[in-house]
Amino acid sequence: MTFEFGSLFRPRLPAAAAAPFAGYPKYYFVGGNNDADTVPTKKLGEIAKAVLEREGSILALYGVGHGPQGYLPLRQFIAKTLHQKAALACHVDEILVTSGSLQALDLVNNLFLEPGDTVLAEEASYGGAVSRLKALGANVIGIDMDEDGMRMDHLRQVLADLKRHGIRPKFIYTIPTVQNPSGTVLTTARRLELLEIAELFEIPIFEDDCYADLLWEGERPPAIRALDKTGRVIYCGSFSKLIAPGFRVGYIVADWRIIAQILPTKKDGGSGALEQMVLAEFAASEFDQHVAKLSGVLRDKCQVMADALEEHFGTTAEFAMPKGGIFIWITLPDIVNTSELAKAALAEGVEINPGAEWVVDPATGKNRMRLCFASPSKQQIRDGVKLLAEICHRETGVPVRSANVARP
Amino acid sequence: MTFEFGSLFRPRLPAAAAAPFAGYPKYYFVGGNNDADTVPTKKLGEIAKAVLEREGSILALYGVGHGPQGYLPLRQFIAKTLHQKAALACHVDEILVTSGSLQALDLVNNLFLEPGDTVLAEEASYGGAVSRLKALGANVIGIDMDEDGMRMDHLRQVLADLKRHGIRPKFIYTIPTVQNPSGTVLTTARRLELLEIAELFEIPIFEDDCYADLLWEGERPPAIRALDKTGRVIYCGSFSKLIAPGFRVGYIVADWRIIAQILPTKKDGGSGALEQMVLAEFAASEFDQHVAKLSGVLRDKCQVMADALEEHFGTTAEFAMPKGGIFIWITLPDIVNTSELAKAALAEGVEINPGAEWVVDPATGKNRMRLCFASPSKQQIRDGVKLLAEICHRETGVPVRSANVARP
Numbered sequence: 009m010t011f012e013f014g015s016l017f018r019p020r021l022p023a024a025a026a027a028p029f030a031g032y033p034k035y036y037f038v039g040g041n042n043d044a045d046t047v048p049t050k051k052l053g054e055i056a057k058a059v060l061e062r063e064g065s066i067l068a069l070y071g072v073g074h075g076p077q078g079y080l081p082l083r084q085f086i087a088k089t090l091h092q093k094a095a096l097a098c099h100v101d102e103i104l105v106t107s108g109s110l111q112a113l114d115l116v117n118n119l120f121l122e123p124g125d126t127v128l129a130e131e132a133s134y135g136g137a138v139s140r141l142k143a144l145g146a147n148v149i150g151i152d153m154d155e156d157g158m159r160m161d162h163l164r165q166v167l168a169d170l171k172r173h174g175i176r177p178k179f180i181y182t183i184p185t186v187q188n189p190s191g192t193v194l195t196t197a198r199r200l201e202l203l204e205i206a207e208l209f210e211i212p213i214f215e216d217d218c219y220a221d222l223l224w225e226g227e228r229p230p231a232i233r234a235l236d237k238t239g240r241v242i243y244c245g246s247f248s249k250l251i252a253p254g255f256r257v258g259y260i261v262a263d264w265r266i267i268a269q270i271l272p273t274k275k276d277g278g279s280g281a282l283e284q285m286v287l288a289e290f291a292a293s294e295f296d297q298h299v300a301k302l303s304g305v306l307r308d309k310c311q312v313m314a315d316a317l318e319e320h321f322g323t324t325a326e327f328a329m330p331k332g333g334i335f336i337w338i339t340l341p342d343i344v345n346t347s348e349l350a351k352a353a354l355a356e357g358v359e360i361n362p363g364a365e366w367v368v369d370p371a372t373g374k375n376r377m378r379l380c381f382a383s384p385s386k387q388q389i390r391d392g393v394k395l396l397a398e399i400c401h402r403e404t405g406v407p408v409r410s411a412n413v414a415r416p
Numbered sequence: 417m418t419f420e421f422g423s424l425f426r427p428r429l430p431a432a433a434a435a436p437f438a439g440y441p442k443y444y445f446v447g448g449n450n451d452a453d454t455v456p457t458k459k460l461g462e463i464a465k466a467v468l469e470r471e472g473s474i475l476a477l478y479g480v481g482h483g484p485q486g487y488l489p490l491r492q493f494i495a496k497t498l499h500q501k502a503a504l505a506c507h508v509d510e511i512l513v514t515s516g517s518l519q520a521l522d523l524v525n526n527l528f529l530e531p532g533d534t535v536l537a538e539e540a541s542y543g544g545a546v547s548r549l550k551a552l553g554a555n556v557i558g559i560d561m562d563e564d565g566m567r568m569d570h571l572r573q574v575l576a577d578l579k580r581h582g583i584r585p586k587f588i589y590t591i592p593t594v595q596n597p598s599g600t601v602l603t604t605a606r607r608l609e610l611l612e613i614a615e616l617f618e619i620p621i622f623e624d625d626c627y628a629d630l631l632w633e634g635e636r637p638p639a640i641r642a643l644d645k646t647g648r649v650i651y652c653g654s655f656s657k658l659i660a661p662g663f664r665v666g667y668i669v670a671d672w673r674i675i676a677q678i679l680p681t682k683k684d685g686g687s688g689a690l691e692q693m694v695l696a697e698f699a700a701s702e703f704d705q706h707v708a709k710l711s712g713v714l715r716d717k718c719q720v721m722a723d724a725l726e727e728h729f730g731t732t733a734e735f736a737m738p739k740g741g742i743f744i745w746i747t748l749p750d751i752v753n754t755s756e757l758a759k760a761a762l763a764e765g766v767e768i769n770p771g772a773e774w775v776v777d778p779a780t781g782k783n784r785m786r787l788c789f790a791s792p793s794k795q796q797i798r799d800g801v802k803l804l805a806e807i808c809h810r811e812t813g814v815p816v817r818s819a820n821v822a823r824p
Binding site: 009010011013016017018019021022023024025026027028029030031032039040041042043044045046047049050052053054056057058059060061064065066067068069070071072073074075076077101107108110111114118119120121122125136140176178179210212238239240248251252253254255256264265266267268269271272273275276277278279280281282283286383 | 417418419421424425426427429430431432433434435436437438439440447448449450451452453454455457458460461462464465466467468469472473474475476477478479480481482483484485509515516518519522526527528529530533544548584586587618620646647648656659660661662663664672673674675676677679680681683684685686687688689690691694791
């Protein structure tokens with residue numbers, strides 16, 4: 009007879025998966041999947057062979073003998089590239105390699121948060137970050153944004169309100185460069201103002217810079233951590249979006265005192281070493297040129313998606329062209345509920361991120377959606393957006409016109 | 417001015433790391449590090465190149481397009497090898513690849529445990545498992561052991577006592593095959609009795625089989641999960657000890673209803689895919705022959721350590737020869753406190769696991785220690801055990817004789 013576990017599970021587990029994974033839908037516009045043709049398989053293969061033959065025996069040691077902070081040549085590369093690209097100077101002891109930036113989020117959240125704590129974030133923000141914060145019982149407050157990212161006037165006002173109520177937030181979570189989902193870039197002036205405000209209210213900053221390398225328009229500003237003189241900024245980054253998400257390699261950069269406090273909570277025996285070894289070797293010789301190529305491919309696909317949106321949704325779909333990254337953040341007319349649209353679309357093979365899952369207050373995302381363009385082919389983007397517009401028209405009456413032709 | 421985080425950290429964090437990793441001590445007898453010469457670097461290199469060139473572009477997809485349960489060929493290999501070696505039949509949908517078996521422990525613990533819950537385990541057990549359970553606020557109860565592993569008479573008695581007090585444990589955590597640290601193997605008769613008792617008291621079993629492939633003496637018994645007809649057993653295993661701990665690849669095998677409930681709590685974007693791909697390809701053609709070779713090397717090193725213990729500690733060090741694995745569990749005379757000994761030894765370059773950290777009730781481990789033999793060379797084993805005996809004599813007066821010569 010089958011054993012009944014039910015009453016033994018702890019309370020408040022998330023809903024169980026309905027069925028094993030059965031493949032992606034035909035038009036998959038969600039998630040961080042990357043352009044498959046751009047994965048440098050041949051070069052990675054050569055490098056994996058070389059690095060394994062040369063020093064593969066260090067895999068016999070947890071942390072490959074370099075300790076729990078990660079493979080030393082990878083940390084050296086991270087230090088070098090952050091210095092060059094983000095004006096961020098750091099010592100290898102101030103870097104902790106993580107299993108993707110998702111683990112970085114978990115480790116930093118775990119350092120600060122108990123149920124009831126308050127955290128600030130951009131009003132529209134990475135769904136995986138917002139859901140993690142809420143699952144931990146945090147009170148997440150969204151800060152308004154404009155075309156330059158988080159609005160400092162609103163941040164100041166929210167912090168002043170909280171202070172009047174005796175509430176000191178645990179940190180400000182921000183994605184300043186190629187913000188997810190808006191694609192905006194926080195200006196250097198705002199970064200400096202953010203630090204001034206954080207100083208005034210005595211708040212740390214958690215800077216998530218996962219997409220910063222995929223900026224294709226304008227200069228990359230200095231990291232917020234690079235501009236800070238107080239050590240209040242905990243920075244994280246990732247290689248998942250730059251090489252391939254199958255590589256689970258991210259990192260935290262923070263003062264040693266913070267790394268020291270995180271280390272005993274990272275109880276995983278170290279992050280995967282082969283990936284670190286291959287990435288370090290690849291990055292040392294190929295990184296800039298690979299990222300430039302990838303950015304070009306993404307920029308092209310972004311344009312294809314923007315064109316398809318314009319053709320099939322017309323002025324019904326409002327969006328700002330992203331300055332980099334892998335997604336477009338779209339506002340539809342008020343009458344559209346994108347959570348409903350997402351269900352109808354999925355039934356016909358089009359998957360989208362409904363806005364409610366990508367904002368702090370679900371109501372602000374009701375008529376918004378995020379569409380990712382890195383993984384689908386250009387033809388899939390064209391066909392999928394066309395189909396999405398048809399479904400949207402059928403379900404909601406908008407868009408009224410597509411491809412300059414009134415819909416029946 | 418440096419920002420002061422102190423009061424913002426959550427309460428009850430573990431103590432911060434004192435300093436960045438500064439290398440292993442000369443005689444490193446702790447942890448799961450493996451024999452470096454046995455890592456098949458050349459073969460792994462060839463395989464990594466082949467698999468990346470052939471299908472590296474799937475790394476562009478989270479879960480390489482095979483979903484959150486892991487790379488399909490690896491799950492197919494796990495299903496095949498468990499069927500052959502442990503009489504355990506399972507479908508690929510009943511397998512969840514994890515980032516080492518440490519993540520498997522975290523996921524299963526998270527499924528069941530709240531502070532105050534009760535868990536049973538062998539009295540001497542894996543330090544990383546016991547510390548995790550205690551950190552979650554679980555009340556861990558140790559079950560007595562003998563040369564055949566966990567004693568069923570004691571288990572029955574403990575469960576009856578708990579039942580009288582209205583306590584139903586959340587699960588029994590057991591390492592039945594090459595138990596850590598004792599090296600014992602639970603007999604098939606006891607496995608059947610364990611299932612009978614679990615049925616009687618309506619308790620699930622969490623079977624940790626990480627070392628089972630490294631058995632070099634006697635037949636490997638069927639997995640407890642293989643003998644069960646109720647689906648109450650959650651099984652986990654690992655490749656870390658078989659290929660290299662730098663590969664963070666473990667797995668859970670359980671009914672789909674359990675996997676389904678764990679999946680939404682595994683929020684890491686999938687475990688490292690390159691390692692899974694390389695391991696699957698390596699395992700398909702090389703696994704048995706590699707494990708046989710590794711077992712031979714470990715058995716030799718185990719004998720060297722046993723001989724060194726006999727030479728330098730004489731009858732002062734009591735231990736049973738392990739039937740496999742990478743460690744020897746040693747009992748010293750009552751007057752020795754191995755936690756003190758470990759400190760004195762570390763100061764002279766010898767690191768050991770004091771028994772108190774490898775048991776449920778620290779008092780039962782006071783005069784015990786675990787020594788790992790996989791990673792150090794034979795000469796390091798000989799020299800390190802000799803030095804450890806000298807330090808032990810100096811600190812505690814025992815052993816009185818070493819190498820048949822009375823110590824001064």
